[in-house]
Amino acid sequence: MKINDIKAFLGRYFDPVELVxxxxxxxxxxxxxxxxxxxxxxxxxxxxxxxxxxxxxASLIVVGQKAPLxxxxxxxxxxxxxxxxxxxxxxxxxxxxxxRIAAPGIAASASIAASARLGExxxxxxxxxxxxxxxxxxxxxxxxxxxxxxxVTVGSECTLYPLxxxxxxxxxxxxxxxxxxxxxxxxxxxxAPQKDGSYIxxxxxxxxxxxxxxxxxxxxxxxxATMGATVIEKxxxxxxxxxxxxxxxxxxxxxxxxxxxxxxxxxxxxxxLIGGQAGFAGHLELADRTSVAxxxxxxxxxxxxxxxxxxxxxxxxxxxxxxxxxxxGLGEMKSKLDALEKQLRELQQGLDG
Numbered sequence: 001m002k003i004n005d006i007k008a009f010l011g012r013y014f015d016p017v018e019l020v021x022x023x024x025x026x027x028x029x030x031x032x033x034x035x036x037x038x039x040x041x042x043x044x045x046x047x048x049x050x051x052x053x054x055x056x057x058a059s060l061i062v063v064g065q066k067a068p069l070x071x072x073x074x075x076x077x078x079x080x081x082x083x084x085x086x087x088x089x090x091x092x093x094x095x096x097x098x099x100r101i102a103a104p105g106i107a108a109s110a111s112i113a114a115s116a117r118l119g120e121x122x123x124x125x126x127x128x129x130x131x132x133x134x135x136x137x138x139x140x141x142x143x144x145x146x147x148x149x150x151x152v153t154v155g156s157e158c159t160l161y162p163l164x165x166x167x168x169x170x171x172x173x174x175x176x177x178x179x180x181x182x183x184x185x186x187x188x189x190x191x192a193p194q195k196d197g198s199y200i201x202x203x204x205x206x207x208x209x210x211x212x213x214x215x216x217x218x219x220x221x222x223x224x225a226t227m228g229a230t231v232i233e234k235x236x237x238x239x240x241x242x243x244x245x246x247x248x249x250x251x252x253x254x255x256x257x258x259x260x261x262x263x264x265x266x267x268x269x270x271x272x273l274i275g276g277q278a279g280f281a282g283h284l285e286l287a288d289r290t291s292v293a294x295x296x297x298x299x300x301x302x303x304x305x306x307x308x309x310x311x312x313x314x315x316x317x318x319x320x321x322x323x324x325x326x327x328x329g330l331g332e333m334k335s336k337l338d339a340l341e342k343q344l345r346e347l348q349q350g351l352d353g
Contacts, residue, residue: 261280
């Protein structure tokens, strides 16, 4: 694309798009601003990266409306938009193309039950197994060695990467992406303790329901409900190596980072941000737009929308930061107390003498 083509392309999403510099330079692809060379496009969305503008080799940089361009190299063009980060995402989407996961059509080595129903333009990779009464929507791509047990429903335009396992009865919406190694619908961790110290397994009779436009990272596990459904609502984004236990509900457009563990029957609201390695005790609830810092330990519900929480146990960020500051001052406080105790002992000794 030439720069004027990129300007027109971004104009579908942003108004205005302001061009500074030449518009007829050909752009061959994107790059990080500190590594870009002539013919490439990059972006700056954060002020701390403004320093790279003066020495980048990029031919085109997407920036915010207030980015300083006084020291920009000669010959570098700029597109000013309200949200350069999102604008660059659209550029990446254009240049990235579509990853080949499975060849068009149905591989000869795939095993597909006679009762399964496949939509139009479905691609099924090598050694895929599709069980009885499964339904696959139009345009869905299923990568090699993926397994769909009986009664699974997968919507249209979904992408299941190789080695995904979907247990029986799972329902997946449209445009869902599930990365390799993920297991959806395994039994919830339910065991009834007995007087002799042994355990009896509780049958896990529920399902998993995943809404439209969800993306689930590699090696993530989402357990089926004991009864009813574990639900991932529309637009949620779940990172690699996340555990979501039985009967949880994850709200729409919520984002969960890697290594988070969510115990059973937790309800997380819409548009929440969950940092990596956060841990949730069971039967809790988070209100909409709650932000959870990395490594937080959530042991109670937070019902006020829009809060930021952190720490172990998690609490509102302002309270937790105040406590951290107090803890950092404990050493100095102890030294002062030791000095006062010494003075008191010396005074007492003087009085006794």
